[in-house]
Amino acid sequence: MIKLRLFLSCIAFLSPILHIKGDDFKEEMFIKPIPPSHLYVYFQFLTVANGEESFEHSHLAPRSLGEIVSRYQVEELHLTLTEGQWKHNEWGYPVLDAAPGAELYVWFSPEVVDVDTQWKKLSSTLSGLFCASLNFIENMNTISPKMALWPAGVTGKSNHNITSQLRYASLPREIVCTENLTPWKKLLPCGSSHGFSSLLNSRMIHNTNYHSIGVHVRRMCADSSCVETNLEIKQTVALVYDFKIIKSMDWSIRKLFGQGLPGACPLSSSSKIYVDTTSNNSYPFKLHPEPNSIMLSHRGGSELELAVYDINHSNMMNVRASYEENNEIFVKIPPPLTFNRYVLGYGKEFGGIVTELSNNYWAPIDVVLLENAPWWLPIQLSTLRINGEADSKLIMSKYYSPGRNRQKPYHLELLIKLPPKTTTTVTIDFEFVYLKWQEYPPDANHGFYIGSALISANLPTAKNYTSLPITGSTFDSIINASKPWYPIVFRTNGAIVSLPTPDFSMPYNVICLACTVVALAFGPLNNICTKEVVLKLTGAPVSLKQKIFNIFKKKKD
């Protein structure tokens, strides 16, 4: 205990020095009850590395990640590892959406010439760093989105979205577990011993309905003139709890994470808990202890009430919410834009992917829909239908890049204007292909995963919108941040299709073996049947020349 105090005081003494050096660490936690039965918890650990380009030395920023960023000349990097699907219809919008499985997208610096090689190297390195199967990212599942993704940070010299330097890949079959969380926690300055990250023990968070961990690296302006840029490393965790499964509506940090909060990380310059109390009107609850302050925000026509806790360094604390009896039936108002994606058809010949986009708002919304189909699921542009029509006026721009077997995925981007209060259905058909027998994954009859589609929208309203403004990094920036539009990128749910699969079983093996035997037997049989057997005369007289020749031949042998 004394040692700890000594350590803490040391740190307290050192922290101004560290501050002078420039690295800055902030931790934030955002809790939002989603009535009637869910709770959204979002962690955000923000490290700003100041002026370090090579990462030979680092202070608070993780050196392992920093080195990767500098070595591979990464401008901006987004990596998420997610289990479960965010249900936008029910839960509203998350701060940052993530595709089920693993998702990685990166802008390389304009100096990088051979982006593909660099991308392969980067994904392999990250695979080692996070113990995830990112090494399965190859050209055959990588695309360069043209319209759907925009950099979140400052982009080098020009203001343009240089899509040639952008690579996007998702691995929907990736399963996320403790092995990914542990290396992720090691990137934090306090590890898992202090601060908010000590709450993240896998026993609790992997039992939630949805969990997603992420690393987002971008360049931010150091000052208003923006001559210098800082590297911002944001590590996020998003969790959704189900009240029905945790068996009560009253939640507390102790209940959610199995332990109380042991104070802030000593290295952090600020650690705050924000509790969204907007739903208090319909589902009243009381917070214990009382929050340090309450912030009110008017943003894009929606009101937000945040209870803020400033966590100091030492004392253990527990935030608790107790609900009052409520017999009212909660009527859910759907968010402005909802979507759904599913696979059509049955059998092993043809199928279709449908993406339904519902605009529940009174004004049209422009969205970019990015469909990304693996090479074994050839989607045909000729079969593209918007609401059943081949030539729809809703499409304002279209990009299609056909795939190539075992080399390149199919990539379709559509800029669509969604009319108000309607549902738009985008359908595209595909044909099943036969794979080579070695290309089937283990448990081949489980089915093949189709990744999520990306939907990039500029929402005209901030209803259900919880994301931070693009220039902001902390939750303070959310307050009264009204903008003409609110950009967000959604991921739809994925799907599973069962390709024609051979019978990988004993009879199959027997058939293979029998065929081999038949093939082996065919050769000699064919020889016997087709070749002519000619009798050779043995007692024929041999000429003198031949005799001499034979003598030489024998000698040679």
Added chain:
Amino acid sequence: MGLLSDPEYGSVKWVKMLKRINFPLCCLCYVGSIIWFLTLAHRDFNNETYFSENALLPGLVTNEFNGEQSANKFFTEFLQELEDKYEETDEMPVPWLVGKMSQLGLEVHTHNFSLNYPFGQGQTYNGINVYGILRAPRTSSLEALVVSVPYRSLSNHQKGTGAGIALMLALAQFARLQNYWAKDIIFLITEHEQLGMQAWLEAYHGLQRESSSFYTTLGSFWQPGLDLGKLKKGFEWITTDHSKSLDPGVLKGRSGSIQAAINLEFHTPKIKYVEVKVEGLNGQLPNLDLVNLVHKLCVKSGIHHSYKNSYSWIRSRNVIEEWVNNIWTMLGMASAQIAGVPNGNHGLFHRFGIEAVTLEGRELNDPAGEPPRVQSLSTGNFYRLGSALESILRSLNNLLERFHQSYFFYMLAATNRYISIGQYMPSLCLLCGAMLIRALSLWVTLQNDDEQTESQPDKNDNKGLKVKELSEVLEADTDKKEVDNVDGEKEKLMKEKDLIKNKTVVQVNLNVVNVGGNYLLVHVLGFVVMNSPQIFNYIGATYFDQPSEVSVFYGLISLSVFLIFLTPFLLRFPSTPLTFEEMSIINILLLIELATACLAIGMHNYPLGLCIAVVYTPLALLVEVVGDDNEKLSIIALFLKRLLCILLQPLFAVSIALMLYSWVLFPEEGIVGMLSRGRNAAVQSVMFSIVDSMIYGNWLFNVGTTIILPTWILFWQILCNRVTRISITN
């Protein structure tokens, strides 16, 4: 092959033998096949069921189901609701169901569908399905399981399903609180029995009524695209009509690909035993693993279960008694599969590649009949049913891959004995083998005739040579201007030449035109018959004011009679009469077609294939080409053959079978009663098979009209035409 077909290599011996023994051999095959089928029921010839899929891990989890009280509550509330508000109508208590399901925390949706009855005058029937989706945590809704219950109103003549709905709700309440689900669970309540289920499945898989773009007609097994419809003549019209009659509507919420489905039919929790129903559309069966799973877990949860005549609480020690019992179980299964009509809502899932079974609760005095020693069984309750269902769902939840390990083609001889496709196919093969042997022996006979006729061309050649020589002589003669007396001879010779020419032409060409043309025409007739019901319905409704089933049935009867009189004349239509060889070739082709069709049908629906083969093989063996040199005795035989043939006309055979069946069921009613009951049953069954083929895609009617009827017509043509044995007389 070369060795086999070498004419000089002992084939003569073989051919002679075949000629001599073909009929007894065929009879032996026929008898052997039936004996084979019956022995399959014996313990020594079938196998104990086992789990092939390891991932199921049946019964390894501890049951936690605790919803007995809530199930009882749901049950009484549901019945109360029905009595209060829905006694008069057939409607489903949608608000009540939606309310309950949303209270449980499910994602609830309703689904509207409508049916344009294909034989009505534009009547449409509407229906609503209610379903709630339990979203599994930590998944992105990739896979799903379905628990379904058909809704039956109080006025329905069938047993209600109130307990099933209550059990399902209690299970949903229990399952919603669990954290271990890896697959979504869809709780579905359908209206209008199979219609609602079919509509829901079609909507789930994106089939739409207006088949404009290709994915909407997708997967219906005779589509998609354009080529297949053209290839399989006779099927595309169903697709169009099919899509017109049932409008599946759209679903608002979906989950992933459905892995398995359990359909519940429980009238009351106080059941004596559970009947596991497996037979689906067109006799398709669920994977044997699922069937085993259900049986095994019923045992584990202490529920008595049965399949047809096999009851889990009765295990006979007497081998013969058990054998007979097993035979009855197999025949019960076969009869359900022959009709191809699913005997529960599970049957419609199979076509979409989803494994499904129905659990039906049976009481003491069940309409299905009273099984032995059922009184002594303890009555069931919601706890046992719930824990059985829970363990089934948790086993299915364990599945990594969709069902693919175990058998899809099998027969069940008891709840725990099965017969695989490898074991039962030989009996069908023997039947078809009998037909093929018959065809081979006919061919061999014909070949020998050809050999005999082969000597003729030599004669012809000789004549030809003569003519050639003569004409050369003539040409030489014309130079010598001795025209007068030679001219006459020349004309004579020329005439002879023409005659020979004509004769050879007749023997070579007409074979194909006569045989092929007739063959095609007969099959087109079958196609016409398949399309005729709607015309009959129209005629019956407009001119005679009859209900559709009557007009269609009598329309088909009159069409059959018309065909009986017309078709024999089709063969006389060509300018030259058919020869014995041509008739034999028709017979051979017919035998091959019938054998192939039986095998092909039997691959998909073994009992149907077997049934067709059993009925038509005797006819096929007896029918032979009638020469005009018959004696008195054979005239009687011929008459008997024709009579048998008439009796086996598909429509007549069905009517007769149903009359006999009604006689077995109601022996006290006498002959008149039997006839009228049988007629009514035939009228109904024909109508059902036609409607089923239009709405659900049941093959039975299509197979009957496009395959069985044309082959029957050919049999009839062969029996009704006398041909001269030209080749032999020559």
